[in-house]
Amino acid sequence: MKTRLASVPLLLALAASAFASKEKPVIGLSLDTLKEERWQRDRDTFTAEAQKLGATVIVQSANSDDTRQVRDVESLISRGVDVLVIVPHNGGAMTRAVKSANEAKIPVIAYDRLIMNCSIDYYLTFDNVKVGEAQGGYAAARLPKDRKARIVRIYGAPTDNNAKMFKQGQDNILGPLIKSGKIDVIHEDWALDWKPENGKKIMNAAITRAGRNIDAVVVSNDGTAGGAIQALLEEGLAGQVLVTGQDADLAACQRILRGTQSMTVYKPLKNLATLAARVAVDVAQGRKPAAAAVLDNGVKKVPSIFEKVISVDKENLTATVIADGFHKAEDLR
Ligand code: GAL
Numbered sequence: 001m002k003t004r005l006a007s008v009p010l011l012l013a014l015a016a017s018a019f020a021s022k023e024k025p026v027i028g029l030s031l032d033t034l035k036e037e038r039w040q041r042d043r044d045t046f047t048a049e050a051q052k053l054g055a056t057v058i059v060q061s062a063n064s065d066d067t068r069q070v071r072d073v074e075s076l077i078s079r080g081v082d083v084l085v086i087v088p089h090n091g092g093a094m095t096r097a098v099k100s101a102n103e104a105k106i107p108v109i110a111y112d113r114l115i116m117n118c119s120i121d122y123y124l125t126f127d128n129v130k131v132g133e134a135q136g137g138y139a140a141a142r143l144p145k146d147r148k149a150r151i152v153r154i155y156g157a158p159t160d161n162n163a164k165m166f167k168q169g170q171d172n173i174l175g176p177l178i179k180s181g182k183i184d185v186i187h188e189d190w191a192l193d194w195k196p197e198n199g200k201k202i203m204n205a206a207i208t209r210a211g212r213n214i215d216a217v218v219v220s221n222d223g224t225a226g227g228a229i230q231a232l233l234e235e236g237l238a239g240q241v242l243v244t245g246q247d248a249d250l251a252a253c254q255r256i257l258r259g260t261q262s263m264t265v266y267k268p269l270k271n272l273a274t275l276a277a278r279v280a281v282d283v284a285q286g287r288k289p290a291a292a293a294v295l296d297n298g299v300k301k302v303p304s305i306f307e308k309v310i311s312v313d314k315e316n317l318t319a320t321v322i323a324d325g326f327h328k329a330e331d332l333r
Helices: 002-006 008-020 037-052 066-078 095-103 128-142 161-179 196-210 222-234 250-258 269-284 318-322
Strands: 026-031 056-061 083-086 108-111 122-126 149-155 183-190 216-219 263-266 293-296 301-307 310-313
Touching: 026 037, 026 066, 026 269, 037 056, 037 269, 056 066, 066 083, 066 095, 083 095, 083 269, 095 108, 108 269, 122 128, 122 269, 128 161, 128 216, 128 263, 128 310, 149 161, 149 196, 149 222, 161 183, 183 196, 196 216, 196 222, 216 222, 222 250, 250 263, 250 310, 269 301, 310 318
Parallel strands: 026 056, 026 083, 083 108, 108 122, 122 301, 149 183, 149 216
Antiparallel strands: 263 310, 293 301
16 A cells, blocks of 8 residues: 555556546456356446447456455556456455455456455346256256156356356246256255366266266356366266256357256346446446345445346257357357
8 A cells, every 4th residue: 555655657657547547547347257258248238338438457367266266356556547347266355355445445246256245336247046046947847746856066266156046047937946856956065166177077077986876967057067067077977967067158058959968047247247347347437236136245225227138058059049049050069
């Protein structure tokens, strides 16, 4: 803090950015990772819309490293950005960085994933509970009814609040069926950092522990579903077991057409990223955009916006993901 204030060029930069914030705000976008295909699209759409509105975007990506992401945000603060948009790797660890932003009076928008126990100005995301309900509902409707169904559950990164919300949505549907004995969860685990190789490890462990007799694998996203399907492929089981996912990644849509993955949840990223850029520019220019909902992050009821999600399988892939221009038909072949 002291060294920041002692720097004359920095003070000039801060003054310049304060002056610029009316017409040409500077937005700091701090991403957890660019590994999943979706985040590259989020970044590109967000940046394009922000530039259209006259803003500049400085992007940082932390490669799933909390220390690095806190440092990224601190550096954006010291560069004098007018507003911060953050996709936290860890919704708990990022609290510290938001407190620094609060001290510097820089507004903060949590993008896609919530940041816990601190004062953020907005939370823009998809309806994450609905994502889980779509995954659980898809599996529940297709499980055998004449006997106890055997399922594996692969959750996301335990550091990501979204992963808990996806599970909560799945529980809303699967919970009563598990309780009444219609479904047996033969194995379940959390995939650290959403890594596909961790999805594969969990699937391997499930097969080793409970055998090959599996009806469905309820997986929380496409990346980890890809890992689980790799394990199923190696066992000669791919295509025989229902597998869920999320994100409509290109590889996942290809697997859906090939029959090794059953469904994904399509989140129209364009809507969220465009909206986030508009909200960021509004906030930077001192406006208070309306938010229809609030979500409690532990210390604050955060004004929130939830975008809709769409359940996609072989039947409606063309009418959704392709019709929307999210992927080109020729890329799916
Ligand atoms: C979640 C996000 C998902 C998925 C996952 C892994 O927070 O909502 O779309 O991509 O992270 O990055």
